[in-house]
Amino acid sequence: MSHTHNAETYKAAKAEVKRVTIILTILTIIELVLGFWMYSSKESLGHSGILFIKGVILILMVVKAFYIVAYFMHLKHEMKNMIMTIVVPLSLFIWFIFAFLYDGNSYNHLRNTYDRYYESQRHIKVEDKHESSATHSTENENHTEEHH
Amino acid sequence: MATTAVTNTKWWNGGKSPFNLEYGKVMMWYFLMSDAFTFGAFLISYGTIRFSTNGWPDPNVVFKSYPFQPHGGNAPLVFVSIMTFILIISSVTMVLAVQAGHHHDKKAVVRNLILTIIGGAMFLGCQAWEWTHLHEHGAWWGKNPFLNADGTHATTNFTNYFFTITGFHGFHVFSGVVINIIMLIMTLNNTFEKRGHYLMIEKAGLYWHFVDLVWVFVFALFYLV
Numbered sequence: 001m002s003h004t005h006n007a008e009t010y011k012a013a014k015a016e017v018k019r020v021t022i023i024l025t026i027l028t029i030i031e032l033v034l035g036f037w038m039y040s041s042k043e044s045l046g047h048s049g050i051l052f053i054k055g056v057i058l059i060l061m062v063v064k065a066f067y068i069v070a071y072f073m074h075l076k077h078e079m080k081n082m083i084m085t086i087v088v089p090l091s092l093f094i095w096f097i098f099a100f101l102y103d104g105n106s107y108n109h110l111r112n113t114y115d116r117y118y119e120s121q122r123h124i125k126v127e128d129k130h131e132s133s134a135t136h137s138t139e140n141e142n143h144t145e146e147h148h
Numbered sequence: 149m150a151t152t153a154v155t156n157t158k159w160w161n162g163g164k165s166p167f168n169l170e171y172g173k174v175m176m177w178y179f180l181m182s183d184a185f186t187f188g189a190f191l192i193s194y195g196t197i198r199f200s201t202n203g204w205p206d207p208n209v210v211f212k213s214y215p216f217q218p219h220g221g222n223a224p225l226v227f228v229s230i231m232t233f234i235l236i237i238s239s240v241t242m243v244l245a246v247q248a249g250h251h252h253d254k255k256a257v258v259r260n261l262i263l264t265i266i267g268g269a270m271f272l273g274c275q276a277w278e279w280t281h282l283h284e285h286g287a288w289w290g291k292n293p294f295l296n297a298d299g300t301h302a303t304t305n306f307t308n309y310f311f312t313i314t315g316f317h318g319f320h321v322f323s324g325v326v327i328n329i330i331m332l333i334m335t336l337n338n339t340f341e342k343r344g345h346y347l348m349i350e351k352a353g354l355y356w357h358f359v360d361l362v363w364v365f366v367f368a369l370f371y372l373v
Contacts, residue, residue: 005287013247021240028236032229035372039208039224039367046265054373065361072243072357082167082174086181091235113229114203122202125299 020071027064031057176351180358183320187362191369192314203296205306207371210287210294215277220285228371231274232363235321238267239360246353249346254335257346259315261332264356268325275318279311287311298363310370317362324359327352 034053038045045053070076075083111118167174198204213220214227243262248256286293292307331352340346 010247010251014244017240017243017247021236024236025233028229028232031368031372032225035208035225039206039258057372061364064364065227066240068357068361068364070240072360073354078169080176082169085167086177089181090184093192096188096192097195099268100196101199107200108202111200121369122298122300124301126295126301127299 020067023067024064027060027067031060033044034060169345172351173347173354176354183358187313187316187365190309190313191365194313194369197305197309201303201305203298203300203302205294206297207301207373209297210282210306211278213281215281220247220281225371226276227274230368231271231278232257232367234267234271234274235360235363238264238271239357241267242353242356244348246350248342249349254338254341257335257340257349258332260284261328261335261349265325265328265332268321268328268356272318272321272325275314275321277318284330300358313366314370317359317366320352320359320362324352324356327355 034057036052038053042050075086112122113119162357167173208224211228212222212224214223241260244262245257245260248260282288287307287310289308289311290304291305292302294302294306296302331349334340334348336347340348
C-alpha cells in the first residue's frame, strides 16, 4: 500500500470523526433544550405534550447511540456477519423493554384499582399530611431543610 | 484493508479470520455485548419500577446544583450537560488515538491518550462532587429527601436506582481510565512499536466508547425524561 493512499485514508477518517462529533454535539444540545422546555413550561404543555417531548428525547438517545456504535466503535465498517452477531442478540431488548414496562404499568394499575390505601396515597401531598397528622413530621423536616 | 494485520490467525483454525478481525477484538465486542445486557437489565428494571409507581421526583429539581455555590445554585441540567460533553470529547480523543495508532503516529497516540485520560478523570471528579452534594442533602441508598413532582411522598426507589446505576457506570469509567493509563505506559515503552501494530489500543478504545454509550442512556433516562 502506497504512502499517499495511507495519508488520504487518515485524512478521510479524521473528517468522519469531526462530522460525527458535530452531530453528537447538536443532538445533545437539542436534548437539553427539550429538557429545559419541559421544565419551564410544564403547565402549558399538558400531559400529552410532556409525553411527546419525552418520546422525542428517547428517539434522539437511540440516534446518538447509533452514531457512537457505528462510527466511533467502527461497527458500520466491519463485515456484515460481524455486525449481525452483535445486533441480532441485542434486538432481544425490544421485547424486554415492551414486556417489562407493560408489566410495571399493569402492576400499578392493579394496585390503584384494588388497593385503596395505595390509591389514596397518590392524592396526599406532603404539605397536607403535615397539617393532618404528626406521624410524618420527620420526613417533612427533611424536606423543609431543603428550602431554607 | 490495512488495519487487518492478521497476527492471531492461529486462533482461528479455519485458516483465516471469518470476520476479518483479530481474535481479541471480536472477544472485546462479545464482552461489551454481555456488559450491554447487564446495563440494559439495570435500566429496564428502573423503568419497570418507575412505571409501577404513581409519582416520581422531577430531575430538574433534584439535579439543579453546581459547584462553588454556597446554596448549591439553581441551574437545572447545567452541571450534568457539562459532564456529558466531557465524556463525548474524551470519546473523540480516543478515536483519534486509535486512528493515530493505525498510522504508527506514536506522538499523536500519546497526546490523544493523555487527553482521554484527563477527560475521564474530569468526569469522575464531577461525579464525585455530585454524589457528595446529594449525600449532604440526605440522599443515599435507602434515603430519599426529594418529593415526587406532584408533591406527594416519594419512595426510596429513585435514589436506590440512581446511585446503583450511576455508580456502576462510574466504576466502568474508573476502569476505563486505568486501562487507558496502561495503554499510555505501553505506548511510551515502545511496546506497540516493537510489536508492529497498535491493535491493543483499539480494544481499549472499544471499551472507552462503550462507557460513553452507556452514559448516553443514563443521561437521557435519569436526567432528562
